[in-house]
Amino acid sequence: MKRLDQFRNIGIMAHVDAGKTTVTERMLYYTGLIHKLGNVDDGNTVMDSDPQEEKRGITISSAAITTYWKHGDDTYQVNIIDTPGHVDFTAEVERSLRVLDGAIAVFCAKSGVQPQSETVWLQANRYGVPRIALVNKMDRQGADFMHVVNEIREQLHANAVPIQLPIGAEDNFIGVIDLVRMKALVWDSQDGKTYTEQDIPAHLLAEATQARMHLLEELSLTNEDIFNQFVDDPAAISTASIYDALRTATIKMQLVPVLAAAAYKNKGVQPLLDAVVQYLPAPVDIPSVTGTDPYTGETITLHTDTAASFTGLAFKTIANDYTGKLTLVRVYSGILHAGDTLWNSRTGKKVRVSRLLRIMSDKYETTEQITAGDIGAVVGLKEIRTGDTLASIDTPVLLEQMHFPEPMIGYAIEAKSAKESGKMGEALSKLVEEDPTLTLEIDPASGQTILKGMGELHLEVVLEKLATEHQVEVNKGRPQIAYKEIFTQAVQHKEVFRKQSGGSGNFAEIHFELSSREDEEPGLEFVDDIRGGAIPKEFVSAVRKGFEDAMRTGVLAGYPVKAMRVRLFDGDVHVKDSHAQDFEQAAHLGFKAAAARAMPRLLEPLMLVDVTLPEEYTGIVTGDLNRRRGLIKGMEMKDNAQYIKAEVPLSELFGYITVLRTLTSGRAAASLTFQRYQLAPEAVMA
Numbered sequence: 001m002k003r004l005d006q007f008r009n010i011g012i013m014a015h016v017d018a019g020k021t022t023v024t025e026r027m028l029y030y031t032g033l034i035h036k037l038g039n040v041d042d043g044n045t046v047m048d049s050d051p052q053e054e055k056r057g058i059t060i061s062s063a064a065i066t067t068y069w070k071h072g073d074d075t076y077q078v079n080i081i082d083t084p085g086h087v088d089f090t091a092e093v094e095r096s097l098r099v100l101d102g103a104i105a106v107f108c109a110k111s112g113v114q115p116q117s118e119t120v121w122l123q124a125n126r127y128g129v130p131r132i133a134l135v136n137k138m139d140r141q142g143a144d145f146m147h148v149v150n151e152i153r154e155q156l157h158a159n160a161v162p163i164q165l166p167i168g169a170e171d172n173f174i175g176v177i178d179l180v181r182m183k184a185l186v187w188d189s190q191d192g193k194t195y196t197e198q199d200i201p202a203h204l205l206a207e208a209t210q211a212r213m214h215l216l217e218e219l220s221l222t223n224e225d226i227f228n229q230f231v232d233d234p235a236a237i238s239t240a241s242i243y244d245a246l247r248t249a250t251i252k253m254q255l256v257p258v259l260a261a262a263a264y265k266n267k268g269v270q271p272l273l274d275a276v277v278q279y280l281p282a283p284v285d286i287p288s289v290t291g292t293d294p295y296t297g298e299t300i301t302l303h304t305d306t307a308a309s310f311t312g313l314a315f316k317t318i319a320n321d322y323t324g325k326l327t328l329v330r331v332y333s334g335i336l337h338a339g340d341t342l343w344n345s346r347t348g349k350k351v352r353v354s355r356l357l358r359i360m361s362d363k364y365e366t367t368e369q370i371t372a373g374d375i376g377a378v379v380g381l382k383e384i385r386t387g388d389t390l391a392s393i394d395t396p397v398l399l400e401q402m403h404f405p406e407p408m409i410g411y412a413i414e415a416k417s418a419k420e421s422g423k424m425g426e427a428l429s430k431l432v433e434e435d436p437t438l439t440l441e442i443d444p445a446s447g448q449t450i451l452k453g454m455g456e457l458h459l460e461v462v463l464e465k466l467a468t469e470h471q472v473e474v475n476k477g478r479p480q481i482a483y484k485e486i487f488t489q490a491v492q493h494k495e496v497f498r499k500q501s502g503g504s505g506n507f508a509e510i511h512f513e514l515s516s517r518e519d520e521e522p523g524l525e526f527v528d529d530i531r532g533g534a535i536p537k538e539f540v541s542a543v544r545k546g547f548e549d550a551m552r553t554g555v556l557a558g559y560p561v562k563a564m565r566v567r568l569f570d571g572d573v574h575v576k577d578s579h580a581q582d583f584e585q586a587a588h589l590g591f592k593a594a595a596a597r598a599m600p601r602l603l604e605p606l607m608l609v610d611v612t613l614p615e616e617y618t619g620i621v622t623g624d625l626n627r628r629r630g631l632i633k634g635m636e637m638k639d640n641a642q643y644i645k646a647e648v649p650l651s652e653l654f655g656y657i658t659v660l661r662t663l664t665s666g667r668a669a670a671s672l673t674f675q676r677y678q679l680a681p682e683a684v685m686a
Contacts, residue, residue, distance in 0.1 A: 004282060004283055004284045004304055004306075004371075004372065004373050005282040005284055005285075006074055006075070006076050006077060006282070007076070007077050007079070007282055007283050007373045007374060008076055008077070008078045008079065008101065008102065008276055008277060008280055008281075008282065009079045009081075009099065009100050009101045009102070009283065009330070009373070009374075009375055010078065010079070010080055010081070010100060010101070010102045010103060010104060010276055010280055011080075011081045011096050011097060011100045011102075011103040011104070011129070012024055012080065012081070012103070012104045012106060013096075013097075013103055013104070013105055013106070013120040013124070014105060014106035014107065014116070014117060014120065015107075015108070015111070015114035015116040015117040015120075015671075016114075016116060016671065017108070018106045018107055018108045018111070018114070018117070018136060018137070019106055019108065019136040019137055019263050019264065020106050022136075022263045022264050023104070023106055023134065023136060023261070023263045023269065023272070024065075024080060025037065025263075026192070026263045026266060026269040027067070027078075027080065027269060027272070027273055028065065028067055028080075029191075030192075030193065030269055030270055030273065031067040031068060031069050031078070031273065032067075032068075033065070033067040033068075037191070037266075064079065064080070064081045064328060064359045064375060065079075065080050065359060066078070066079050066080075066358050066359055066375075067080065069273045069274075069276070069277060071273075071274055071277045071278070074277075076277045077374075078273075078276060078277070079359075079374070079375045081096045081100065096315070097120075097123050097124055097126075097127045097129055098127060098313070098315060098402050099313060099315045099330035099375065100127075100129055101129070101130075101280065101281045101282070101283055101285070101286050102129060102130050102131065102132075102276070102280030102281050103124055103129050103130070103131045103132075103280075104131070104132055104133075104134055104272070104276070105117070105120070105121065105124070105131050105132070105133045105134070105256075106133075106134050106136050107133060107134070107135050107136065107148050107151075107152070108136060108137045108140070108148075109135050109136065109137045109138045109140055109142075109143035109144065109145060109148060109169070109260075110137065110140045110141070110142040110143050110144070111612075112147060112148040112151040112152075113148070113151040113152060113155045113156060114610070114671070116671060116673065117156075118155065118156065119673055121156050121158070128253070128287075130250050130251050130252075130253050130279075130280060130281055131158075131250075131253075131256050132250065132256065132257045132258075132259065132272075132275050132276070132279055132280060133152060133158075133160060133256050133257070133258045133259070134258075134259050134260070134261055134268075134272055135148045135149070135166075135258060135259070135260050135261070136261050136262070136263055137262060137263075137264070138166050138169055138170075138173040138260050138261060138262045138267075138268070139169075139170060139171065139173045139262035139264065139265045139267075140170065140262075141170055142170075142640075143166075143169045143170055143173070144169070145162075145165070145166045145169070145260055146162075149162055149258055152256070152258070158256050159218065159254065159255040159256060160255075160256045160258050161214070161215055161218045161255045161256065161257060161258060162179065162211055162214075162215070162257075162258045162259075163178075163179050163180060163215060163246065163257040163258065163259060163275070164176040164177060164178060164179060164258070164259045164260050164268075164271065165177040165179065165204070165207065165208055165211055165260070166260040167184060167186065167201065167204065173262050173265070173267065174186050174187060174188075174267070175187050175195065175267060175268070176259070176260050176261075176268055176271065177200055177204060177208045177211075178271065179208060179211055179212045179215050180212075180215075180239055180242050180243065180246070181239055182200060182208065182212060183197050183198070183199070183200070184197070184198040184199060184200045184201060184204075185197060185198075185271060186198055187266065187267040187268075189266075190266070191266055192265070192266025192267055192269065193266075195267075195270070213234065215242075216230050216234055216237060216242075217230070218249075218255055219242065219245045219246065219249060219255075221254075222245065222248070222249040222252070222254045222255065223245040223248065223249065225241065225245075226241060226242075226245050229241070243278060246278070246279055247278060247279050250279040250280065251279075251280075251281045251285050251286075257275060257279055259271060259272055259275055282373070283304040283372065283373025283374075284304050284373070286304075288301050288302060288303050288304070289301075289302045289332050289399065290302065290400075291311065291389065291397040291398055291399045291400070292397070292398045293396070293397070293398075294345060294348075294396050294397075294398045295396070300397050302332045302333045302397065303333060304332065304333060304372045304373050305333055305334075305372055306334065306335050306371050306372045307334075308333040308334045308372070309333065309334050309391070309392040309394065309395040310331070310333065310334030310335060310336055310340070310342070310390075310391060310392045311331075311332050311333045311334060311389065311390070311391045311392070311395075311397045311399070312329045312330060312331045312332060312336060312370075312389075312390045312391075313329065313330050313332065313387070313388075313389060313390070313399050314327045314328070314329050314378075314381075314384055314385070314386065314387065314388045314389075314390060315328055315329070315330055315386060315387070315402070316328040316386060316434075317384060317385065317386060317433060317434050318377075318434060325379075325380075325381070325382075325384075326357070326364075326377045326378070326379060327377065327378045327379075327381045327384050328359070328375065328376075328377055328378075329370070329375070329376060329377070329378050329390065330374075330375050331370050331371060331372050331373065331374050331375070331376070332372065332373075332399075333372050334372055334392065335369050335370070335371050335372065336353065336356065336369060336370045336371075336376070336378070337353075337356075337368065337369050338353060338354070338355055338356045338367075338368055338369070339352070339353060339354075340352070340353045341353075341393060342390045342391060342392065342393065343390070343391050343392070343393045343396045344381075344383065344384065344388055344389075344390060345388060345389035345390075345391065345396065345397070345398045345399070346385065346387075346388045346389075347383050347388075349383065350393060351380075351381045351382060351383070351384065351390070352380060353378050353379075353380060353381065354379050354380030355378075355379040355380060356368065356369065356370055356376055356377070356378060356379070357376060357377040357378075357379065358376060358377075359375070359376065359377050364377060385433065385436075386402060386436045387401050387402035387436070402436075404436045404437050406437075406482065407437060407438070407439050407452035407453050407454060407482055408452075408453075408454055408455060408481075408482050408605055408650060408674060409452065409453065409454075409455065409456065409459065409479050409480060409481060409482060409650065410441075410450045410451055410452035410453070410459075410479070410480040410482065411450070411451050411459055411463075411476040411477055411478075411479060411480065412443070412446070412448040412449065412450055412476065412477035412478075412480070413448075413449055413450075413451050413463075413474045413475065413476050413477070414448070414449065414474060414475050415472060415473070415474055415475075416473040416474060416475055417473075420472055420473070423470070423471075423472050424466070424472045424474060427466055427469075427470035427472050428440055428449075428451065428466070430470075431462055431465060431466070435462075437453060437454050437458070438451070438452070438453050438458075438462060439451075439452045439453075440452075448477070450480065451463075452480075452482065455672065456479070456654065456655075463476065479654050481604065481605065481650055481651045482559075482605060483557065483559045483602055483603060483604055483605075483680065484554075484559050484560055484561065484562035484602075484603040484677055485554030485555070485556050485557070485559050485560070485561050485562065485600050485601070485602060485603065486516055486561065486562050486563065486564075486600070486601055486603050486679075487514065487515060487516045487561075487564060487595065487598035487599065487600055487601075488516065488598070488599040488600070488601050489515075489597075489598050489599040490513060490514065490515035490516075490598070491513070491514055491515075491594050491597045491598045492511070492512070492513045492514075492594075493511075493512060493513075493514065493590055493593055493594035493597075494509070494510070494511045495509070495510050495512075495586050495587075495589055495590030495593065495594075496508075496509045496586070497509075497582055497583075497585050497586040497589060500577075504576065504577060505574070505576075505577040506577055506578075506579065506582045506585075507573070507574035507577040507578050507582060508539070508571070508573070508578055508582035508583040508585065508586040509571050509572035509573075509586070510535070510543055510568060510570075510571040510583065510586050510587065510590055511568070511569055511570035511571055512543075512566055512567060512568045512569065512590060512594070513565075513566070513567040513569065514564060514565070514566055514591070514594040514595065514598055515564070515565045515567075515598070516563065516564060516565065517563045517564065517565045518565070520563070521563060522562055522563050523563060524544070524547055524548050524551060524563075524564060524565075524566065525563075525564070525565040525566070526544045526547065526565075526566050526568070527565065527566065527567040527568065528540055528568055529567055529568060529569040530568060530569065530570070530571065531569075534570055534571050534572065534573075535568070535571040535572075535573060535583070536573065538580060539571075539573065539578065539580060539583045540568065540583075541580075542580040542581070542583040542584045542587075543568055543571075543583045543584070543586070543587045544566075544587075545584055545587075546583065546584035546585065546586065546587025546588050546591075547564075547566050547587045547591055549584075549587075549588065550587060550588045550591035550592070551564055551591065554595065554600060555592055555595040555596050555600055556600040556601070556602060557602065559602070561595075562603055562677060571583075601679055601680070602679070602680040603677040603678065603679060603680060604649050604650065604651060604677065604678060604679075604680040605649070605650040605674060605676075605677055606647050606648070606649055606650070606674075606675045606676055606677065606678045607647070607648055607649070607650050607653060607672045607673060607674060607675055608633075608645065608646075608647060608672070608673045608674075608675040609625070609630065609644075609645070609646045609647070609648050609653070609656075609670055609671075609672055610643070610644070610645055610670060610671050610673075611625075611643070611644040611646070611660065611668055611669070611670045612641050612642070612643055612668065612669050612670070613641065613642050613644070613664055613667065613668035613669075614640075614641065614642065614664070614667050614668070615637065615640075615641075615642045617642075617663065617664045617667070617668060618635070618642050618644070620663050620664075621644065621660065621663060621664065621668065622635075622644065622646075624659070624660075624663060625644070625646045625648060628648050628649070628652035628653065628656075629648065629649050629652050630646040630647065630648035630652070631646060631647045631648075632644065632645070632646045633645040633646055633647055647675060649678075649680075650674075653672060656670065656672070657670060
């Protein structure tokens with residue numbers, strides 16, 4: 001059995017077009033898993049196996065693959081997840097980060113830190129994922145390694161420390177300087193499989209020496225032994241000591257090692273693989289995961305130990321034509337065997353594992369077990385969803401749920417022919433099961449099916465999947481915005497629910513205050529201020545549930561209420577006629593009455609729009625953004641290009657990318673990222 005310190009579970013994340021998939025493809029090639037290099041532009045990469053990924057040249061689903069890398073005397077198992085860079089598929093990044101131990105953040109050597117770079121970086125911060133950074137595309141015109149390093153420091157507030165320097169740039173990029181060993185690594189073969197170790201070129205020696213001193217200074221701030229040696233004699237610090245200190249500082253997220261490469265030109269990838277096993281954590285290096293006992297609520301600490309009871313997290317489900325439904329599982333403790341019967345935390349039911357698979361992108365190899373710290377695929381699990389905890393029957397555990405952003409836009413859809421309506425329903429239910437940011441709703445007024453997603457591209461991909469994979473053609477209506485409602489005034493209300501129909505009746509009385517939340521967090525803040533047992537505890541929880549249900553449909557235009565505070569301070573019960581459902585109903589009725597008096601307002605989603613364009617188009621693009629109710633937040637010239645940041649309501653951005661290309665003769669690019677909700681003007685409410 002492989003030692004736990006020889007596993008690496010890593011993700012590759014970045015902005016669109018920074019070269020994530022190309023980096024992954026080269027990693028698989030140099031580890032010997034594939035024997036022919038694929039390219040995104042040619043649509044023949046291993047990781048982008050979906051037809052739409054090949055067609056669009058982007059990653060849509062996070063792809064997982066297992067490979068092996070020999071470093072020193074040990075061979076390491078590396079589970080790689082190549083995540084999407086497009087903001088519409090941010091859920092794929094979110095669920096991948098939840099189960100990873102470390103990540104490679106890829107940046108374009110010309111474009112540097114871009115909007116989605118920032119988004120995924122913050123996601124990784126939230127999950128406490130240690131990172132190494134790769135400045136890729138060093139062969140590109142305008143490549144500037146140190147400029148990107150400085151952007152990572154300034155814009156991402158990360159302690160980015162180069163452990164390599166590039167040798168040359170653009171067409172002259174030939175290799176890197178290893179600042180730990182003070183050696184030059186030069187690639188001289190077409191496929192990049194071989195490279196030579198040389199002395200550092202004389203004209204770069206002073207720069208390399210200075211950069212190494214900076215590396216040692218940063219390490220001395222994180223490691224007392226290095227500090228003492230640095231004060232006495234920096235030259236006496238051993239290579240092994242530097243490696244150890246770098247590894248510790250990276251895992252503790254005290255610094256981010258930065259490397260350089262040109263993956264498309266097959267340069268710099270082998271040292272990246274070395275850095276993965278040298279600096280990123282093994283499962284035993286990360287903090288123990290905590291869960292709760294579903295029956296007692298007590299906290300349970302799960303150690304990465306093969307001798308412990310099994311606990312794992314289902315982080316993705318995939319519908320596969322060959323194997324059926326696949327569930328990707330990260331094992332946190334114990335060993336999962338083929339044939340095991342497990343407990344599903346969400347359903348409370350037993351599920352049986354029929355087969356276990358090792359993931360090889362779009363191919364799978366059967367395996368008999370998946371051990372603690374590893375990632376694999378399970379066949380045969382029914383009623384399983386993303387975020388479900390799977391555990392041994394004798395030791396049930398509930399891990400923290402995964403959280404996903406709410407859908408931003410929707411389309412009313414219908415099958416093109418009546419006979420395909422049932423087929424459409426089945427296909428959509430499968431797609432919703434796979435994608436937690438996709439939702440289906442039935443409009444109560446029109447009876448239409450509303451498909452909601454993260455953006456136009458997200459829904460476009462889903463509708464294309466319906467047509468190509470499920471052979472269902474649909475008609476779609478105009479885009480619908482995911483507006484929300486909020487209250488701007490606090491009101492108090494007394495609601496009495498009373499029904500009498502001969503025998504046993506229904507009675508509930510509640511007194512409450514309805515207002516907006518001061519902490520600006522989403523959802524319901526429920527304050528139980530009942531004194532003297534005016535309402536029994538079991539009925540108080542029913543009141544809470546009633547308000548939670550009621551806020552899904554606001555009183556202004558039927559949109560969900562983003563956030564509200566309810567303080568329940570009095571009420572009354574009937575000895576015989578009061579039931580939990582009566583108090584739930586009272587909350588529903590009370591909400592509608594109080595909400596109408598609480599000055600409800602509509603909230604609209606606001607997007608951050610980042611535009612890159614030639615300077616001569618600045619006036620026409622800013623004018624167009626202003627017409628869309630946009631607020632220009634910043635403009636900056638960089639590398640002969642104009643960068644514009646603006647906040648624009650989502651309702652004004654449908655078809656924006658097409659319009660932008662028309663305005664600039666196809667020379668501008670833009671990315672849209674959800675920023676926040678803001679009060680909509682009265683004209684929108686009308």
